[in-house]
Amino acid sequence: MSENEKKDYGTLKVEAIRNGSVIDHIPAGRALQILRHFKILRQAATEQIPITVGLNLASNRSGTKDIIKIGDYFLDQKQVNQLAFLAPGSTINIIKDYKVVEKLRPSLPERVTGVFACPNANCITNRENTVDTCFTVYESKGEVMMKCHYCEKAFSQDIVCKNLK
Amino acid sequence: MANPLYGRDIISISELTRPEIELVLDTAKRLKEHPDHTLLRDRVIASCFFEASTRTRLSFETAIHRLGGQVIGFSDASNTSMSKKGETFADTIRIITSYADALVMRHPQEGASRLAAEVSKVPVINAGDGSNQHPSQTLLDLFTIFETQGRLDNLSIAFVGDLKYGRTVHSLAQALCHFGAKLHFVAPKQLAMPDYLVDELKEKGIVCEFHDSIEEILPELDILYMTRVQRERFDESEYHSIASKFILRAATLRDAKKNLKVLHPLPRIDEITMDVDDTPYAYYFQQAANGVYAREALLALVMNEEV
Numbered sequence: 001m002s003e004n005e006k007k008d009y010g011t012l013k014v015e016a017i018r019n020g021s022v023i024d025h026i027p028a029g030r031a032l033q034i035l036r037h038f039k040i041l042r043q044a045a046t047e048q049i050p051i052t053v054g055l056n057l058a059s060n061r062s063g064t065k066d067i068i069k070i071g072d073y074f075l076d077q078k079q080v081n082q083l084a085f086l087a088p089g090s091t092i093n094i095i096k097d098y099k100v101v102e103k104l105r106p107s108l109p110e111r112v113t114g115v116f117a118c119p120n121a122n123c124i125t126n127r128e129n130t131v132d133t134c135f136t137v138y139e140s141k142g143e144v145m146m147k148c149h150y151c152e153k154a155f156s157q158d159i160v161c162k163n164l165k
Numbered sequence: 166m167a168n169p170l171y172g173r174d175i176i177s178i179s180e181l182t183r184p185e186i187e188l189v190l191d192t193a194k195r196l197k198e199h200p201d202h203t204l205l206r207d208r209v210i211a212s213c214f215f216e217a218s219t220r221t222r223l224s225f226e227t228a229i230h231r232l233g234g235q236v237i238g239f240s241d242a243s244n245t246s247m248s249k250k251g252e253t254f255a256d257t258i259r260i261i262t263s264y265a266d267a268l269v270m271r272h273p274q275e276g277a278s279r280l281a282a283e284v285s286k287v288p289v290i291n292a293g294d295g296s297n298q299h300p301s302q303t304l305l306d307l308f309t310i311f312e313t314q315g316r317l318d319n320l321s322i323a324f325v326g327d328l329k330y331g332r333t334v335h336s337l338a339q340a341l342c343h344f345g346a347k348l349h350f351v352a353p354k355q356l357a358m359p360d361y362l363v364d365e366l367k368e369k370g371i372v373c374e375f376h377d378s379i380e381e382i383l384p385e386l387d388i389l390y391m392t393r394v395q396r397e398r399f400d401e402s403e404y405h406s407i408a409s410k411f412i413l414r415a416a417t418l419r420d421a422k423k424n425l426k427v428l429h430p431l432p433r434i435d436e437i438t439m440d441v442d443d444t445p446y447a448y449y450f451q452q453a454a455n456g457v458y459a460r461e462a463l464l465a466l467v468m469n470e471e472v
Contacts, residue, residue, distance in 0.1 A: 124279075152276070
């Protein structure tokens with residue numbers, strides 16, 4: 001498929017929603033992971049929430065991207081901040097009556113609880129299912145690092161984010 | 166006013182301030198000179214070692230007895246309900262800490278002591294959690310360094326051997342950030358100090374230098390802290406070529422400063438040859454003995470408002 005064909009294909013498939021949330025500029029391949037993590041698909045099935053998912057669409061910014069449009073569903077700030085890890089660089093638009101009423105950018109939270117498994121296989125959190133993982137987030141030498149509250153090991157954000165619970 | 170460690174969990178050395186560390190060391194010195202058999206009177210301390218230990222467990226239990234307390238617990242977790250019946254770790258800790266006034270705990274997994282502290286209603290003292298922290302070892306190391314050097318500030322200290330997995334090295338290096346030490350790391354590349362820890366030390370203003378051999382740095386050292394290069398981490402031929410570089414012999418100490426002391430968390434296998442024991446530099450056995458006083462101090466401060 002040529003770049004132009006790819007662009008047209010992307011434009012045609014993503015429709016506007018009346019009310020809800022649009023998560024744009026998701027790194028290609030992450031959209032389904034996000035839906036799973038926020039348990040949106042389960043909710044969609046019971047409450048008939050309309051969802052449009054675009055995978056591997058053309059993006060001027062990053063080459064390819066994913067996009068999610070969820071009707072009648074509004075992401076809260078906690079979910080938005082989790083997107084800083086799940087989909088770095090993504091943007092969130094809140095739509096009301098087909099208009100963007102709020103643009104949100106995920107910002108790094110100081111702590112992330114219960115989202116990722118600790119990459120350290122010998123961390124107690126990988127043995128005790130009853131405990132939520134907890135990472136402190138900080139920057140070191142221009143890199144986002146995450147330190148496990150329990151085993152005290154620090155990892156780059158990329159390594160931790162591969163371990164979605 | 167209660168001492169700042171009263172009722173506290175002691176999980177990670179990084180949570181202790183310089184004045185709190187100094188309080189432990191002063192108390193250890195006092196208890197070494199003037200034993201006090203009343204500080205844990207009528208107290209029951211649980212000593213739960215989920216993995217093998219000789220020095221740490223016995224010195225903690227000796228400390229409890231010397232302070233007049235009583236010990237319950239186990240040194241082998243294989244006979245507990247957790248191991249036999251699948252009880253969760255958290256439930257095991259909830260039960261044990263409902264019987265005792267404090268818990269001293271070692272566990273092979275990192276973070277176990279932190280989790281124990283979160284579910285326990287009584288103070289938890291970490292006696293080693295996997296490769297993570299071993300704060301009471303750090304306190305006895307600092308106590309020994311102070312005892313031999315008369316100060317903790319601005320010392321030149323080399324760590325030798327397994328710096329990647331060695332929790333004693335990690336904890337001591339972090340604690341030395343309070344005292345402006347110059348740190349030298351001598352390790353095979355495969356067992357080098359983790360980058361994130363070196364970054365953390367440098368961010369706190371600690372000078373860190375890296376060397377290929379002990380001789381390279383020996384003449385300027387105040388403390389030479391040896392650790393064991395673990396044979397199981399290498400194949401046999403690789404181990405021999407690496408380990409030979411990180412063995413301390415009496416002859417290696419020829420150019421040492423007079424005040425140099427050699428420390429080791431023990432057990433020593435072959436990284437310090439026996440002829441070093443007879444030199445005035447060897448201090449690792451006194452260091453191990455100091456474990457009782459440092460642990461007495463820690464227990465006394467955690468369990469008493471005033472010591």
